[in-house]
Amino acid sequence: MINNYVLVLAGLAAGPVIGGLVSGADRIITARVQSRIGPPLFQPFYDVAKLLGKEAVVVNVWQAFCAYAYLAAAAISVVLFFLQSDLLLIFFTQAVGALFLVGGALTSTSPYSQIGAHRELLQILSYEPLIMFVIIGMYLETHSFKVSDILQWQEPLLLKLPFLFVALGYGLTIKLRKSPFDLSTCHHAHQELVKGLTTDYSGPFLALTEIGHWFEVVFFLCLSALFWATSWVGMAILLVVTYLLEIIVDNVSARLTWRWMLGYVWAMGLALALVNLIWLYAAR
Amino acid sequence: MVSDLTTILILLPFVSAILIYLIRVSAIRSLIVLLTGFTLIACSLLLIPYAPFTWSPHALFGVPLHGVVQVADFVLLLVILYFGYIRRSILIQALSVFQIIVMVYVEFFMVKGPISTDIFYCDNLSLIMVLIASIVGSLICFQAIPYMKNHERHLHLEKSKQPQFFLVMILFLGAMNGVVLANDMTFFYFFFELTTLCSFLLIGHDATEIATKNAVRALWMNSLGGAAFAVALPLIYRDLGHLDMQMVIRTGPVAGLYVLPIALMCFAAFTKSAQFPFQSWLLGAMVAPTPVSALLHSSTMVKVGVYLVLRIAPAIQLNFLSQTVAVFGAFGFLAAAALAVGQSNGKKVLAYSTISNLGLIFACAGINTPEAITAGILLIMFHAVIKALLFLCVGTIEQHIASRDIEDMRGLYAHMPLTALITVMGVIMMIMPPFGMLLSKWMAIEAAARNIYAIIMIALASALTVMYWARWAGNLMSDPYAGRQFLLKLEIEKQAALTWLALLSLCVGAGVMSVAAPWVYATMVAPALGGAYVPPFTMGGGGLESTSGTFAVVPLCIVAAFGFLVAIWAVKRAMRARVVAPYLSGIQTDDPGVFKGPMNQPVKAWARNYYLLSIFGEERLTTWVNLSAGVLLTLMVGGVL
Numbered sequence: 058m059i060n061n062y063v064l065v066l067a068g069l070a071a072g073p074v075i076g077g078l079v080s081g082a083d084r085i086i087t088a089r090v091q092s093r094i095g096p097p098l099f100q101p102f103y104d105v106a107k108l109l110g111k112e113a114v115v116v117n118v119w120q121a122f123c124a125y126a127y128l129a130a131a132a133i134s135v136v137l138f139f140l141q142s143d144l145l146l147i148f149f150t151q152a153v154g155a156l157f158l159v160g161g162a163l164t165s166t167s168p169y170s171q172i173g174a175h176r177e178l179l180q181i182l183s184y185e186p187l188i189m190f191v192i193i194g195m196y197l198e199t200h201s202f203k204v205s206d207i208l209q210w211q212e213p214l215l216l217k218l219p220f221l222f223v224a225l226g227y228g229l230t231i232k233l234r235k236s237p238f239d240l241s242t243c244h245h246a247h248q249e250l251v252k253g254l255t256t257d258y259s260g261p262f263l264a265l266t267e268i269g270h271w272f273e274v275v276f277f278l279c280l281s282a283l284f285w286a287t288s289w290v291g292m293a294i295l296l297v298v299t300y301l302l303e304i305i306v307d308n309v310s311a312r313l314t315w316r317w318m319l320g321y322v323w324a325m326g327l328a329l330a331l332v333n334l335i336w337l338y339a340a341r
Numbered sequence: 342m343v344s345d346l347t348t349i350l351i352l353l354p355f356v357s358a359i360l361i362y363l364i365r366v367s368a369i370r371s372l373i374v375l376l377t378g379f380t381l382i383a384c385s386l387l388l389i390p391y392a393p394f395t396w397s398p399h400a401l402f403g404v405p406l407h408g409v410v411q412v413a414d415f416v417l418l419l420v421i422l423y424f425g426y427i428r429r430s431i432l433i434q435a436l437s438v439f440q441i442i443v444m445v446y447v448e449f450f451m452v453k454g455p456i457s458t459d460i461f462y463c464d465n466l467s468l469i470m471v472l473i474a475s476i477v478g479s480l481i482c483f484q485a486i487p488y489m490k491n492h493e494r495h496l497h498l499e500k501s502k503q504p505q506f507f508l509v510m511i512l513f514l515g516a517m518n519g520v521v522l523a524n525d526m527t528f529f530y531f532f533f534e535l536t537t538l539c540s541f542l543l544i545g546h547d548a549t550e551i552a553t554k555n556a557v558r559a560l561w562m563n564s565l566g567g568a569a570f571a572v573a574l575p576l577i578y579r580d581l582g583h584l585d586m587q588m589v590i591r592t593g594p595v596a597g598l599y600v601l602p603i604a605l606m607c608f609a610a611f612t613k614s615a616q617f618p619f620q621s622w623l624l625g626a627m628v629a630p631t632p633v634s635a636l637l638h639s640s641t642m643v644k645v646g647v648y649l650v651l652r653i654a655p656a657i658q659l660n661f662l663s664q665t666v667a668v669f670g671a672f673g674f675l676a677a678a679a680l681a682v683g684q685s686n687g688k689k690v691l692a693y694s695t696i697s698n699l700g701l702i703f704a705c706a707g708i709n710t711p712e713a714i715t716a717g718i719l720l721i722m723f724h725a726v727i728k729a730l731l732f733l734c735v736g737t738i739e740q741h742i743a744s745r746d747i748e749d750m751r752g753l754y755a756h757m758p759l760t761a762l763i764t765v766m767g768v769i770m771m772i773m774p775p776f777g778m779l780l781s782k783w784m785a786i787e788a789a790a791r792n793i794y795a796i797i798m799i800a801l802a803s804a805l806t807v808m809y810w811a812r813w814a815g816n817l818m819s820d821p822y823a824g825r826q827f828l829l830k831l832e833i834e835k836q837a838a839l840t841w842l843a844l845l846s847l848c849v850g851a852g853v854m855s856v857a858a859p860w861v862y863a864t865m866v867a868p869a870l871g872g873a874y875v876p877p878f879t880m881g882g883g884g885l886e887s888t889s890g891t892f893a894v895v896p897l898c899i900v901a902a903f904g905f906l907v908a909i910w911a912v913k914r915a916m917r918a919r920v921v922a923p924y925l926s927g928i929q930t931d932d933p934g935v936f937k938g939p940m941n942q943p944v945k946a947w948a949r950n951y952y953l954l955s956i957f958g959e960e961r962l963t964t965w966v967n968l969s970a971g972v973l974l975t976l977m978v979g980g981v982l
Contacts, residue, residue: 114921115918116922119754125904125908126904143891146890163816172948175951185800185807186803189804197790334793334797
């Protein structure tokens with residue numbers, strides 16, 4: 058029981074701490090790739106702290122509701138992961154957060170927010186089936202949806218689910234808001250939609266969405282880590298390599314249209330998932 | 342006691358319907374509707390402790406019961422033939438004549454001696470259906486009272502048509518209770534056809550050209566299903582020598598014997614539940630007054646189909662037929678979800694979502710594992726309550742803003758705050774954990790994981806589902822800049838008390854059922870699985886747990902409630918925050934959504950939803966979807982020959 062409380066606290070702390078640090082490291086590495094020095098490692102924390110201190114300004118009071126609900130759902134999903142609950146349930150909980158973020162943008166009538174929100178819905182539509190396939194692949198291999206059982210598995214899942222890991226990579230790229238899939242909003246200042254999805258979130262509410270995003274990043278990294286959960290070293294290697302690849306992809310590709318994204322991600326992701334799932338079905 | 346309750350549940354609506362038709366006084370009619378509704382609700386609740394039971398009355402008021410139903414059956418078919426004649430539909434005439442011939446053959450030339458051991462059979466599955474029809478159905482009828490008053494005022498009718506309307510609405514509830522309680526298949530068939538006739542009358546109620554056309558379509562499509570069911574009867578009797586549904590299910594098909602009649606029953610179920618390619622009758626049904634849609638979509642009619650397949654599912658376990666039903670259902674789930682994405686008409690979104698969810702229930706029945714059947718039953722329950730709620734919301738909104746288009750519902754919160762919030766709540770309960778609908782979907786997906794064809798379609802469909810619901814909820818809360826003055830002193834809009842009663846009780850009911858889901862499972866659903874399936878979940882810590890998954894319902898509800906309160910507190914605080922105009926990338930003017938453009942000219946900035954018509958438009962998809970569904974159906978029926 059005490060153990061569970063520790064896990065809850067660990068989950069709650071992991072989001073902001075790890076998520077923020079990953080974001081800081083990401084900014085430094087991205088800057089180096091582009092021959093810049095980049096901000097200090099803790100810059101994301103300074104940014105969020107500053108935003109939190111600003112005056113609360115809203116275009117619609119329900120934005121506040123959505124920002125809090127986004128953060129809450131994202132945090133709960135990470136906590137549930139730390140409690141080693143059911144993966145599918147954790148994923149659905151995370152989806153609640155993603156939808157509230159969209160909902161907050163939809164409550165504004167600004168076309169930038171509106172189009173950003175619809176693009177975000179398309180992004181969700183693109184990655185959701187892939188993540189579900191990943192979870193189903195894990196179930197077919199380990200016979201369980203529970204993180205606790207998957208962690209008990211003696212063999213790295215990557216060996217049996219390599220194609221699904223690539224499919225997860227697509228999902229990760231969308232979720233980390235990296236090019237070519239950063240249609241709804243992005244970290245860089247080259248957005249034709251101003252800030253898209255988050256245009257009308259400001260001050261403390263924007264800070265909350267940022268922290269929520271950190272939680273989501275942590276959840277997706279945890280999901281990736283399950284692919285090599287048998288050794289800490291393997292896990293670290295897998296995550297670092299994956300994240301570096303994400304940064305490189307982000308830097309070498311241009312943003313693409315939703316039509317391309319939906320077609321490409323569904324076609325490629327579905328093909329990869331199918332091959333891998335058929336493999337698993339055949340092996341059973 | 343059991344016999345009294347069952348008699349009331351089936352016969353009272355018939356008696357009330359006649360009274361409503363005869364006594365043409367508005368106040369008395371409303372009173373009869375209310376009394377009937379409350380009696381049905383009370384009786385259905387009282388029935389709970391008695392399930393499972395069987396009941397075989399031999400006579401109704403001294404007349405042999407079987408004879409009564411026999412006569413009623415032929416009268417019913419003749420009435421359908423009559424409507425086929427006056428609507429000049431050869432198809433309906435042919436189908437009803439065909440059914441009459443089949444039934445004459447069965448009743449007078451084939452059957453010798455008793456047809457079944459038990460005429461009525463009520464296990465927990467039937468009980469759940471009775472509860473849904475009686476409670477949700479009655480609430481819809483209550484809301485129909487103020488709705489129809491407005492409706493007729495709007496149409497400027499000289500002579501009220503409400504007696505006919507409520508006659509059929511109430512009759513429908515009795516037919517529904519009858520169909521789910523019947524065990525003798527000739528009785529089942531009678532009530533099955535009665536729901537077809539009721540839906541025809543209700544769809545055509547407004548008697549406009551389009552209403553008549555759609556009603557005729559509904560009648561022929563459902564007659565096709567009725568004909569398929571009728572053909573199944575002699576085939577079963579030939580093989581088994583009786584028409585007792587429980588005994589049919591218990592026997593299980595031996596060496597391919599009578600798989601064909603079961604496939605025909607599945608076919609009948611698909612037409613009833615408006616699966617592709619028969620979806621057009623349900624889509625056409627939205628021309629009727631909204632309470633009709635609410636009734637057809639949630640607690641009656643379409644639920645007969647899924648009930649029938651769930652009922653006979655144990656008989657086709659491990660059978661090719663079951664596989665094809667799973668794939669067919671999953672396909673319906675996917676195709677309807679895709680079509681819903683392309684719709685801006687709120688009622689059509691709801692209609693496609695119904696077809697989609699029914700597809701998922703069929704998929705569950707076809708996957709046919711204990712988890713899947715549990716998911717199917719829970720889906721029926723939660724879908725009935727939430728879909729009724731959403732239809733009634735759209736009906737209420739439509740009477741207020743004179744539009745059912747989602748685009749016109751933008752910022753509805755400023756005009757109808759409570760209705761808008763209830764609608765948003767309904768949407769949230771449709772797609773988000775910890776609510777029951779998602780709990781059932783979670784079960785369905787975990788159960789489907791071993792069926793590669795079904796799971797791929799289900800995963801894609803569930804992503805599409807989220808998309809069309811989320812944007813609607815967002816639109817309702819989207820506040821035009823002008824509305825912000827109202828935000829601080831919003832007044833709850835005025836509605837009839839019965840409207841609030843229906844909306845609030847459905848909304849609260851769905852919420853309570855969600856929190857109580859583990860207990861609903863343990864007391865209602867697990868016993869409904871009968872002897873054929875081992876209850877797959879155990880209760881622990883207020884959650885449900887299977888060997889491969891876990892869903893902590895109550896702890897999640899508590900956390901979610903806490904999060905909700907914090908978020909509401911944030912809204913309260915935000916009310917004191919500075920409210921500014923949405924960003925338009927220009928100098929703001931006092932007009933909402935207008936900025937100062939070049940030459941100081943005002944420029945209006947606005948955006949519509951993405952409907953992605955080039956991918957998800959009806960014109961683009963319907964033909965292909967119907968074709969594919971036709972192929973799958975052929976595979977299903979052909980595969981068992």
